[in-house]
Amino acid sequence: MAALDRSFFEALDQADPLSSFRARFDLPGDRVFLNGNSLGAPPKSTWNRLARLVGQDWRDDMNSGWWKHGWLDLPRTVGDRIGRLVGAGPGQVVVGESTSVNLFKLLCGALRSSTRRTVLTDSGNFPSDLYIADGIAAHVHPDARVRRVPAPDLLDALDDDVAVVMLSHADYRTAEILPMKEINERAHAAGALVLWDLSHSAGVLPLALDADGADLAVGCGYKYLNGGPGAPGYMYVASRLLPGFEQPITGWLGHADPFAFEAEYRPDPGVGRLTTGCPPLLSLVALDEGVALAGEADPGMVRAKSTALTGWLIELTTGRLGPLSVEVPTPADPARRGGHVALRHPAAERLARGLAAHGIAVEFRSPELLRLAPSPLFNRYVDVWDAVAVLERLLTSEHRSLTYGVAGG
Amino acid sequence: MAALDRSFFEALDQADPLSSFRARFDLPGDRVFLNGNSLGAPPKSTWNRLARLVGQDWRDDMNSGWWKHGWLDLPRTVGDRIGRLVGAGPGQVVVGESTSVNLFKLLCGALRSSTRRTVLTDSGNFPSDLYIADGIAAHVHPDARVRRVPAPDLLDALDDDVAVVMLSHADYRTAEILPMKEINERAHAAGALVLWDLSHSAGVLPLALDADGADLAVGCGYKYLNGGPGAPGYMYVASRLLPGFEQPITGWLGHADPFAFEAEYRPDPGVGRLTTGCPPLLSLVALDEGVALAGEADPGMVRAKSTALTGWLIELTTGRLGPLSVEVPTPADPARRGGHVALRHPAAERLARGLAAHGIAVEFRSPELLRLAPSPLFNRYVDVWDAVAVLERLLTSEHRSLTYGVAGG
CATH class of the missing domain: 3.90.1150.10 (Aspartate Aminotransferase, domain 1)
Structure with missing residues (x-):
């Protein structure tokens, strides 16, 4: 040797x-x-992309860039690109706002879809994820409770009140991976959904959300996706759950026809219903470059x-x-x-x-x-x-x- | 002539x-x-700022830029800059995510602070604002009701169940301005808070939030503030209301000590409690340039x-x-x-x-x-x-x- x-x-x-x-x-x-x-x-391409956006598309076309340059579609097109990295077919991933806001939306939606009231999570989960769940129990679903158990005890803690299991796929401290497919199957058998945080997984290890029977997921854009400081995060809702999925932050860009300015909210039939307001475009195109580069490998x-x-x-x-x-x-x-x-x-x-x-x-x-x-x-x-x-x-x-x-x- | x-x-x-x-x-x-x-x-300065951020600070300092270059403070420093444009003293304005997400937070917080259950709004308000209010009534406060009345009838509709009056300061279609000071006073006399959307006002007309007795406000960064496509929006909570103000999306960057990774959420004592996750930095520095330029005039x-x-x-x-x-x-x-x-x-x-x-x-x-x-x-x-x-x-x-x-x- x-x-x-x-x-x-x-x-x-x-x-x-x-x-x-x-x-x-x-x-x-x-x-x-x-x-x-x-x-x-x-x-390096991020730089060229920003130059085109700021020095050309924004400058020359101003507001009409939202249509002419596909800015309005970008949360979905970048979402689909991320989908290819995480094993999700098209139309299930969309870029939203920060990971924590995205998590809030999906966790609220999961609780809304169930009569069960427990959110089961790893006591060692990323603190922001725990805070968000607690915030939902305090502000949105006062009858819900967040149950934190150590990762090894998670499966045994699945009872008939668990609406959703909320987990990070890779531990933010130790990098230990949880078995996604097994946990999805066990949770489904117990009548619960699973919401995965992929922040420390996407872009560095293969994921197969669709094949592993995933329900819901969020993830961050600024780690292995190289999307830049504070890059917006993304949301995944499996297509079988999407039609009835309701999240609480019902802003105009989640509307089926945002520019009709209808009097009542009517959610987009697809993954657009998870979005709320205008995406932060400079940060979003930078994310697109990072994701596109990761997608080449x-x-x-x-x-x-x-x-x-x-x-x-x-x-x-x-x-x-x-x-x-x-x-x-x-x-x-x-x-x-x-x-x-x-x-x-x-x-x-x-x-x-x-x-x-x-x-x-x-x-x-x-x-x-x-x-x-x-x-x-x-x-x-x-x-x-x-x-x-x-x-x-x-x-x-x-x-x-x-x-x-x-x-x- | x-x-x-x-x-x-x-x-x-x-x-x-x-x-x-x-x-x-x-x-x-x-x-x-x-x-x-x-x-x-x-x-033009936006371009130089982005060049420094992407080609220098991000490149050379990566993650440590959050501290070394003040990225973590930027939502508050840009917030204070916006505060000077809208007549708000320091420590009351912070940049958040999209205007609609920001509105969601403040409206939820206003309802939480009151036992009254009516949100009173202009039936001609910007549709996204109406959708957000309806979403809160559907998902967060099922006992709340959103009452839409034509702008001229607003003051007569103030009754003892109105928790918060939610209005756009300048109408998005006609540009008609509502009298902020008078409405604040009338609402306060009736025991209600007022939440203003300043999207079509800030940067083009003088505002005096503090002097006019404003309670809460949100606004958008991409109109007269020239912050770029989808620039993040901002939130104002008057300092007298801030200590007890609770918003529902309790992510780590709203925590009093985000990097202590404490087990429980403990809100920042100041305006930071309105924030949730990492700000989209490329979009945020572009907003800063627009706001700084507006501040020179x-x-x-x-x-x-x-x-x-x-x-x-x-x-x-x-x-x-x-x-x-x-x-x-x-x-x-x-x-x-x-x-x-x-x-x-x-x-x-x-x-x-x-x-x-x-x-x-x-x-x-x-x-x-x-x-x-x-x-x-x-x-x-x-x-x-x-x-x-x-x-x-x-x-x-x-x-x-x-x-x-x-x-x-």
Whole structure:
């Protein structure tokens, strides 16, 4: 076996069938971003698209651009593009507003469609998702209750009052993946719907919403979809549920005929009924560019590179950093692992700053977690090597300071 | 008196103290846009701001830009900038998502704060506002009722069940302005709150929310604020109401400490509690540029130019087009008139197309309304002259065809 050194990882990059994607992003040469799960990098095409939108279409056509340039259709056309990434047939995905607003709409709609009153969720779910569910119970459905249970106990908690199970597909801290198909089947057998948050999954691992019998899903546009800061999120409602699906924020663009200015709201027959107001177009075209770029990559290759990158992160960390008190809460089994790796260490915050000082951006999650997310489209194998090498130096110094009382680096 | 010809209007442009603002916008030289009340024009600075955001801040700093470049604060800083345009002191205005989502939040919050159950509104209010109110009555507060009455009957309809009066300050069709201060006072005397939609007012006429005793307001960013297609809207909650104000879409960015990832939602003590998820940053910085540019102009001069432009539109129309069956439903009294002029003619749709063929963009509202909105910051007096001149030619041809049966132009 080859020696495990930097040149070994350079060789992996040489052989990487996705290596050409890196040049499609605008990246500073002197930095390594391992936080694309928080905010992805700018595709170079985003710039051209914005130039056309602002300097040409908006300038020359003003308001008529909504029709002439298809702006009004864009939430649906980008939605269908996202649908191809998440295994959803056309007409089931639409881009909306922020992920949390989108979640609010679908969760309200799910409760409205049922006489059951429990929202069952993972107690470790992303806090905003939990807040949104609690807000619905406090403001919209005062007879509903949100039941938080640890992920391993979810299936046992399915009882005949559960209207909807609300889950993140990949855990935002550990990247652990929940078995979507199995949970959908078990929930359906118990008479419940499932609402998935795909924020940490879409774009980095293959999803098969239709094939796995998914009901409802939301997801974020600014992580592995590289849609830009605060990119709008998207909603999925399976076509079998769409006709009767009612969400509460009934604005004009969700109307069947928005520009008829009818006196009464009449929902769009399709996925448009999930939308409300004018989409933030500059952010929406940027999302479109990110999604289009992701759509060019073979999903199997993306997943293979992602698990290889995270696998090397875990192997190097365990082998070289384990003696320095670093734990890895992320599953070692690639089948259960999403796109990032979490490392646990008491000095995590200081380590994140130290890595940043060496040009390596990772995410710190209080109190002692680091998240390292190699984005398969723009990260390289050497990025993983370099990050672990710097971490090892920082940790050795930490370790010395802890052991011998020297001031930490 | 000087002859009323094009050179007279050229002279008005020469004397216009706001004329230098036109060069701050990116406008095609061969067209006249009189639909800035639908979508304003792109400020030239928007382009530079986007270049810095995408090509520099996002690229170089990725996720850390949320702190390093103040992205997280931007909904509040742009909100305060808008506050200065609408007469609201700092800490009461925040940029949110679409106007309709923002309206949903504030109207839900108003109903939550009261035991009364009626939402009183103008039956001629903008349809999306009516739809949102009806959606709340259908989904969130099933015991609430939305009572639509014609604007002139509003004050008489104030009874002891009215929780909130929901109104557009300037009518989206006729530009008629409602007396904000008087309505606030009458509603308060009757124990009700007032929620204003400022979409057709902000940026084109002076507003004094604080001084006029306003409670709640929303508004849109893409009209006279020139924030770009689908620019996010904003919310105002008077500081006296803010502490107890609860809106239902309780996402993480409305939390007092979003990145502490606390188990329970705890609203931001200030205006941040009105927000939900990540703002669509590309659209938000574009809004900031539009708002900043509007903030450079003296509000009195803006209003004076606006009423002069709409006054000339009405005078020319009445004098020259009146015999051609054009009616003007917009108030002749400048004090009661917002930023645009509505013309009524049975062939309105054909006239709008005819104007467009001559490079003059106006808005058609089915079935027989044209809206002409001269934006004081980028429109000229000659634009008004040219539009009426083309309209006269089109109408003469229409008139001939109606009278003698010749095919209409």
